[in-house]
Amino acid sequence: MDCKKINANLLLTMAILAALWPVPTVHAQPWLVRGTVTDASTGQPLPAATVQLAGTYSGTIANDEGEYSLKVQQLPATLTVSYIGYVSQERVLTAPAERIDFALTPVPFLLDPIVVTAETSAEGIMRQVIRRKQEWRPSLASYQAQAYARRVLENEEGIVSIGELASEIYWERERGLREVVKSRRVTQNLDAQEAYISAFAGFANFYDDDIPFIGHTLIGPTHPDALKHYHFDLIGQRYLDDKVVFDISVEPKNKLQAAFVGRVSVLDEDFALLEVELAPSRASMTSAVPLPLIEHMDFAYQQQFRGFAGGVRLPVDYRASMAVKISMVGLHFPAIKYDVVTRLSDYQVNVDMPDSLYASEEVLQVDSLAVAQDSSFARLADKVPLSAREQAAYATIDSTMQFENAFQPTGFLARLLVKEQADETEERTEQATEKTGVRVEPSRWGSVNLKPALRYDRVGGAHLGLEGSRGLGGGLETGAATGYNVGLKRWSYRGRVGWQRTAGKVALEYGRGPVPRIPSDSYFPLLNSGQFLLGLDDYFDYYWNERLRARLHLALPSQVGLAVGFNHEEHSSLQETTSFSLLNRDWRPRSNPAIEEGRLRSVEAGFEWGEPYQPFGITANRRVAVGVEHSSAGLGSDFSFTRLRLALDGHFKTFLKRRVTPNALDVRLVAGYSIGDVPVQRFGSLEASMGFFSPFGAFRTVRGHPYEGEHYAALYWEHNFKTTPFELLGLWDWAMRGAGLVVHGASGRTWIDAERRAKLGYDPRYEGSFRHEVGVSLMLYHLLRLDFTRRLDRPGWGVGVSLVRFDFGGNVTVRM
Template sequence: MSHRDALSFFRLAAFATALVLVGPVPMAQGQDTTEKTLRGRVVDAETGEPLPQANLRIADAYQGTITNVDGRYTLELDSLPVTVVVRYVGYESTRRRITTETDPQQTFRLTPSTVEMEEVVVTGTGNPGETIMRRVIENKQEWWPELRSYSVEAYNRFTVASDTTIAAVAESQTTAFWDAGRGTREVVRSQRGTANLQNLTDSALPAASAVLNLYGDNVSVAGNRLVGVTHPDALDYYDFTLDTTRAIDGRQAFLIQVEPGNRLSSTFQGTVTVLDSTYALLEARLRPTTSLSTSRVLKGVDITFEQQFSNFGGPYWLPVDFRARRDLDVQVSALISFSDVSIRQVSRLSDYRINVPVPDSLYSDTTDQAVTVPDSLALAASSAGGELDSLRDTGPFVPYSETERAAYRRIDSTDTVQDAFDPGGLVGWLQDLGVGGEDDEADTDTTNGSDGQGSADDTFVSFEGGLPDLRFNRVEGGHVGLRLDVGIGPLEVTGRGGYNTGPSGPTRWSYGGGATAPVAENTELAFSYHYGIDPRYRARSRIAPVWARLSNSLWTLAGEPDYFDYFGNERLRLSVRQQVSTPDLDLTLQFRNERHFSVAKTTDYSVFARTITQPPNPSVEEGRLRSVAFKATLGDDGLLGVTPINRVQATVEHSFPDLAASDFDFTRIEAVANAHIETFLQRRFRPNTLSLRLDAGVSLGTPPLQRFGVAEASPLPYTPFGALRTLDDRPYQGEHHVAFFWEHNFRTVPFELIGWQALVDQDIGLIVHGGHGRTWIGDDAQQRLRRRGVFLRTTDGFHHELGLSVNGLLYDSLR
């Protein structure tokens, strides 16, 4: 991956991470069907200050809206006359009759409600706040099961900003349908965004699905499943305290302080307002507690939610709005960080219809789309300076703030979202020096498709090349190589070449290539050729082969023993791969034709001029190895030690002289099994986990040294899962091997318990781990090796280890 590609990838990853952290309409009936758009402000009657998120609603109907941060509103009236009711928690509600003669500009002035000082009488025993919330929970348990379905008109707007300016605005209006057993489906009525969201026309933006219901039993926040304040067991998770009581419209409203009962639980803190007699939530102002678990690239997360609720016929109380503020500090590693990401969300929900039939076509087996767009609807991004008074025919349903209105007029198609989040760290420093700057500009000119000619992805032949291959070891010396990938229709072709500074003769060069082509659905045929020097054994626990050889190169250059042994290999492989989706199964049948030969150590070089003698490179049994191999993989993909893996992989390789005159006669059977089990705090995005790994292999016949198995060692400061961490330079080797590894990741929980918040903020965690392994070499094989002067590291019985590791230091570079 080039510097330009890496930079674009990290920018997009940061932006994607931030965003992740995000029917018929009943009308008011009247004698006059004249439509009117009401606009204006809602303010405090005493101070004139705006009241943001005030709730405006048409009396005896379920149609309404909310004010923006400046107290401004827009309310479409489908018929006249109507009575508009304006409500804001902590204020007396007001009602106003609107007729055809009424001025369309209306300011509503609300008077603060009276705080009652006398003792509040709540039927029950114990803490009044707890008693009130118990009544809220009990009432909800009565009406919630009766809520089977509804439709609602939804509007949602996301505003994404850096620490200096708004980068993008995206908004949508949908008709949403909710079914208790089948979830939410939405039909887009209109949507738009700032002009730099050029892919908006290819997307369908949800509105209702982006709204969290803080009245729910469980609330999903950034991958965490938080306990709602009205969950049946909420009294076990929260401490509720009555703060104040206000007289609102002749009734009492209780302000309840919400605090977590346990610092480790996935919960909220904040306040809720409860209406007496009905014991229903009027408003919730909540934020996740510090126990919120997030991606490791988010070094700082500040999230707050606000939501109001209203009665929509019968006992049902549902959200009328949603306001969210998400401030994120994104830092991928010590090498790259980004400007702070700020996401503001405002949503409006109106025109509920309760327990009505929902369109079965949206839930059919032929579609799994949660958001659909009618064929007749054209979606487009706005151009800079465009008209802002309408979203399709009406709206915006919540007026823009002045900064949002200015952003719509300022941003054009050249103001990419990524450019608003300039990287810091080493990568940002390199960019400031101009490294990769021209490539970035060229990439923008040729791949954004703005000229109407399409992008490179649409061409029959595509290139992705120039990827360097750099490494160092005691046999090859320094290796400088290049890789080129070419796509020719469905055919994928790869070519590689490289130069080694150490050896002389033919092995000074390495080269090869391959091609992959689909031959049927989920079936592909692959061919590859390679000539060069290969490691004699793999390092499966090092995340990926490229990382294994790169990390070993750095360690060897520092003057430490080279981890691998090597042999020369000219190989030709032909394979057929079949993927099965259910179950998640991957099958590969491969024919191997390889010529193996010994290579010698060529260098003891160290960049620090340390006096060190690298061990000699053992010779191998030379000859032609022709074999048939079959590999079956059941389970999910992932990176060991990085992402969860639940997978079993088995490989069988068989070689015998009758198979195309092979010089070797053996059968090698290997199996690797991984399990990832969530243990404690399972509501978190990253709960405590137990990881298990079994790596075993057995050989039949007379396998050559280059087909021996290993129990891996940990020669680097980074001690990965899947290796014996007290084995510090070379692995155990043998004809047969078995290794079992386990680790329990407590993450930051121990430091949360003792109150070391500084370590928690840095995502420093604790891991308890163990490893157990052994290898075996038969007497005949041992004698053959000794005659050639080859001595391998083997075990005398089982190797056992148990340890405690600190995880997360230097962005996981130490573990």
């Protein structure tokens, strides 16, 4: 054999193996690098310093103690640490290292005065930031990132709970956000099986045009119209390596504008946001916290941004803190502090999103298998390190440390909360019992909802009763009520059965007993009972009604409801039976008028759009309701008439529309018209104040009982300026305490034919002309109103109390 040939083949084989053999200098096994980032001159930690793997989108931020941890995939690798006002540092890693500390050298502040030109003024700089954003934002079609979020809840004594989350974030311009939870860890007093909180819950990207804040949005500092709303001022310059960073203060131009205050940092030449430190303005807080219990509340936000391909700027973190003090006379809670830190890393920009994520409308999705496999929360090795306090909290907080104990109220009203807390504890105990598999079957009547039915008036006297309802399954529901009228010495009964489906419901009801002659949209019998017991006028008149009613309700799209019904009623008059009051023993109430007795059979139809009417003006009403009732001899009725009813309610935002509760105008129009001989028990009415209670939708300069007539029409309006007048006067403490101003008015009248009025047999509340009034209300503690009203058509004043309005939504229902 030729030795030279053998040697040549051997050398060729060795060369091929050498070429295929892994390079020994590359470390393929990922490992964790930990360390601190500090100021080289003082040794102080640099919170939120960014640590980046050069050439990648993988990085992290330091915690408040300057500690960081970052996973390195392979060698060689370069770590870059940066912090505004300091010289960035780089460390090249050629071998695994478990700890690398960075001490950054401060860059001296510029001592020369800042030369301001049109381009270097704060407004000019922000104009460039907005222009650059409008250039790169359209190119951002999608991104994917790894998210880590930590939420820490504290009271005055220390940490109460901690929750951590690791998830994958997917965002696409057309289809929106999706989040997949991969790992979760909580302190032992939190139930890990309860609903997950998104890493993006409450998250805000301060590069967006509109920034979410407590249920609404505030205009962001890079909004296209930001220069119209904000005053920007150049307050300093710093360096990031050899580039200038402009520090610019942010304040709303209008002190009543719900907006942000604070500072933004802009990188020169790139004209890009590097960092924001912002808080809601005082005007934002006064409108965002319309609750009498909130004594003090603070929010603060911090965020950093980094550049990506194509000039895209995306957030790498989000840090938010909230401090709130809940207190009122007789009730004080410990101060609450809530901190959130979110880190975003490993961005992939403008990549295709998995279609499977968008098969469901659910934004937050949980990878249950991944969560179960990572019970120790080890999947995300390079999370933002826990502080020493947070590590101690994980070690010491156990399942016995419940929230009701951590935030136990004090004060004489605190005792009222004891029962509610005991009920919640009992419920948790029952849930824990269910998890162990031990179940106690409910009693046969366990689903019956029972409650007392109590009232007091001049006709029935004391009504002592009980009412209840029970679901039978399949949409069937029954209800019944009974009670004894002490003054009349007669029993009242009511029974109802209904069948509820998505498209509507059918209901059949039978009842007998005393009922108000003219029903009210604003008041209920129990409220009237208090007025009558105090020796004030009984708001209602009454008659005996034995009735059978059938109803069909249809719920249509777009909050539209239709209803039809049939009434069979037997009417008879009643007389007053009692005059007892607590404060005036010699007082005699007005007589209860006789009605037109007989059998009334009628058919009804109704249309309603919008939410159901909410009385007292507590919430905004947006609705249209139309109803018609017809009775004739052809139906076997002793009465022949047709009556029409109309109610329009509107709520219109007027000023400061970006606030949670902006200034608003509320209007209510009610009208009714009848044809034929409508009996007095079917008259229409215009509401009056009930004693000193003067809610919206009632005339505030008349008290006792309502106006009535065959026809009626009235317009009620009020404009709620909220806390704005006190803010304009600089009385911010008053504004935060809920002091505000409302201007209101009303006009209306009823009509009764003169010949008909002469035959009524009683003197109704009636005026033959329009009544006009206007007034002003002082809001107190976001809860109560003092109403001062002047009558315009003749001399007269009214002073009353009502409730402050809250703008909450509702579901559509149909009432007849």
